[in-house]
Amino acid sequence: MFVTLDEIVARLGGDLAGDGNVRISGIATLDAAGPEQLSFLSNPKYRARLAVTRAAAVVVAPDAAADCPTAAIVTPQPYLYLARVAQWLNPAPRPPLGVHASAVVEGVVSDSASVGANVWIGPGAVIGDDAVIEANCSIGASCRIGAGSWLHAGVTLYGGCRIGNRAIIHSGVVIGADGFGFAREGDGSWVKIPQTGGVAIGNDVEIGANTTIDRGALEDTVIETGVKLDNQIQIAHNVHIGAHAAIAGCVGIAGSTRIGARCTVGGAAMIIGHLEIADDVNISAGTFVGKSIRKAGGYTGSAPFLEHGDWLKNFSHLRHLDSLADKIRALEARLAELEKKS
Amino acid sequence: MFVTLDEIVARLGGDLAGDGNVRISGIATLDAAGPEQLSFLSNPKYRARLAVTRAAAVVVAPDAAADCPTAAIVTPQPYLYLARVAQWLNPAPRPPLGVHASAVVEGVVSDSASVGANVWIGPGAVIGDDAVIEANCSIGASCRIGAGSWLHAGVTLYGGCRIGNRAIIHSGVVIGADGFGFAREGDGSWVKIPQTGGVAIGNDVEIGANTTIDRGALEDTVIETGVKLDNQIQIAHNVHIGAHAAIAGCVGIAGSTRIGARCTVGGAAMIIGHLEIADDVNISAGTFVGKSIRKAGGYTGSAPFLEHGDWLKNFSHLRHLDSLADKIRALEARLAELEKKS
């Protein structure tokens, strides 16, 4: 598929600088782009690469337009613009309409949906218009999958989960498994608390491979509109994630915690249970969040690394910080005593 | 399903306070409960909510009974009692008996078991009475699944795994994959050590979604009776987990480590290999366990988080703690010198 710069600007806006007849067939980085590709400059530190790019054209911000040796599309947010071009040029190839002969369907599937090989769809489940359910998915009884949602191969939904429209759910995701809830007997053994809540997922949510979202204990686990979850995230029962939050890989969020709207959480951060995280909080990668965060802003808690020998020498003091602090206090007192005398 | 308080107390014990004819159909929190629901007060900090609950009745400890404006069931452990009521009122809906036509069964399945769509059961595998194997599970050759065990959709067992009775295994769990064992060649390449041990899982074990339990290298990996594992836990080869331990999500336990009976491990804790953890140890969430723990009790190692700017200022000193300690020692020596003179 080829499009001209004129066609792109007509569809997506921006100011054209140079020849609108230039044709492009794809997107690439400044270094890798060839003469049929559109590139972009988003991070100013790559600006010097503009001079040497072989790209057909480059999407740039106004302040970089003068440096661009090729045709350019000038727009305040080049990366966002590029995303829209890329979506246009790379529509996901849809599998054939209809239900594969090997699928077992006990629910109801829209005529405009696609259901792949060896899928199981339980009784009472409803698969919406234009939805795609790829091979080897299991959709529990009474689930609802909204219009245009796409479940990649090997997704599992327990009974009663509700997924909005245009969701993208990647392979290995498990939604609706029992939350981890037990009462303890006197002898130390555990009695299971039946997890009778559900999972409600809004529109335009994307969920990465092998992420797990447990059903609620009594009420629902809720993922609001536009939330983006990366791979291998664990969302425990009764968590509530606000709209347009974005959470990177390997994060864990324990039970009943509420994450505000538009929050970002870096990779491998861990958030304990029963907390409140305000809207617009940015938690850095590797941070352990052990108490609520009431105010928007950036929060970090990761430890630095050192050469192994330096680590041994320095981190061993972590066991004795209190004694170090005591020594400083003692020094201050003794010094004050001396100063008084002198 | 409705039950009266009289029926509950007759079945589960406890002391009734108020009208035994009150009917309940389910469980809810004090805030959410409606006039057909039973609630509970377990955490004293919610005691004020008793006064305003709309619940039909509340399960309370003796010291809270006087404050309860509704009918009450009085018992020393309200949460444990609630678990038993909830289990009674919410029996898991069993799928139909028998083997689905699309399943491929090369082993032996009890007549009272249920096997779902597109399941594969390998040669020599034995599925016990009343067991449930949901859609898209793969059960390797010669596995044994005990009576009443329930494998949710998409569970994978490698050959030869042994699962006890009444296990609950959630979707995406992989049991019996090869442990991570290699010997290194002089050129840095790796030679695989065949993993010829198995996996032995006791009775009444629950395993959360996408958790992985590797087979042993030579001997078995062992999960004892009553252990509860949350989602996305990694159990390496030859780990041994003692009875009634409970481990929260995202925990990793490296090879050959032994966890004692009744231990609890908080979310995202990491335990390295070849350690011994005593019985009744409680490891907090986010703790890195790099050496054995010989004594029961609570252990913690997580770092606090700070506003990002404060983190930059404070955590950078972690690289120089040894020099801080040196400076304190030097100050002490110089001060002692001055004190001698004064």
Add this chain to the structure above:
Amino acid sequence: MFVTLDEIVARLGGDLAGDGNVRISGIATLDAAGPEQLSFLSNPKYRARLAVTRAAAVVVAPDAAADCPTAAIVTPQPYLYLARVAQWLNPAPRPPLGVHASAVVEGVVSDSASVGANVWIGPGAVIGDDAVIEANCSIGASCRIGAGSWLHAGVTLYGGCRIGNRAIIHSGVVIGADGFGFAREGDGSWVKIPQTGGVAIGNDVEIGANTTIDRGALEDTVIETGVKLDNQIQIAHNVHIGAHAAIAGCVGIAGSTRIGARCTVGGAAMIIGHLEIADDVNISAGTFVGKSIRKAGGYTGSAPFLEHGDWLKNFSHLRHLDSLADKIRALEARLAELEKKS
């Protein structure tokens, strides 16, 4: 299967000490070995166990040969030698040749390959000679699986992934899911960047259960020859892992980071995006890697744990290290002042 020590030495080298007719049928530790088993002494701290082993024979290094009460094979690297013996004695049992009747094959499968029950192989996919695709795998369109590769049950490959020869891919692995790439709108919502790169995996790679490897955004994610990945590892888009690196369980590697050849990464380490890790770097378990590592060697960053009460006392000072450092500086200045006077 029985082999004599003479046969082993003839095939694998090493020096025989004792009776070459001794027959062995398997491998075991010094403690567990019985009279038909071969054991090994690799870690010097177990040397005392040589005296009491019931093993038929032991593989030992030259300096331990004199202490060995049984027949012995003497070789400089006993563990590596043992790996080769174990591979010989424990060939993985191959499933039957051919495509199971319940599999759905739209691509091309070599006559010498095995395809299990309920597998889906998409259009244009090519499965090489002697490959094994176990039950419930999904192989996307146009994937290539090299000769002798083995995909255990329940592996999912998105379209266009390329796997080399002799790969071992464990259950629940997802390869080729979309990387986590979004541009942000002014209102905080996210616009997906189509992930149009692929995944290229070299020869002799092993990938542990439930590990995820995302496809590249524009160019490929690359795993080079001989890399060994443990369970539940997350490899983000455009990561490049050098040959013969070995990475333990629960590690996360964020986007575009390059890991050098022969690196080792301990369990639950987390490496942020856009870094360069040199060849032959060893990162310890639990380390958070927040900047590039330019020099071979060992690096560590994990925090120690303490009894909970000691942790409360000591780790709270982490929030005030900068103020502790300030106090030390102030003490130094005041003391210097006094010393000048005295």
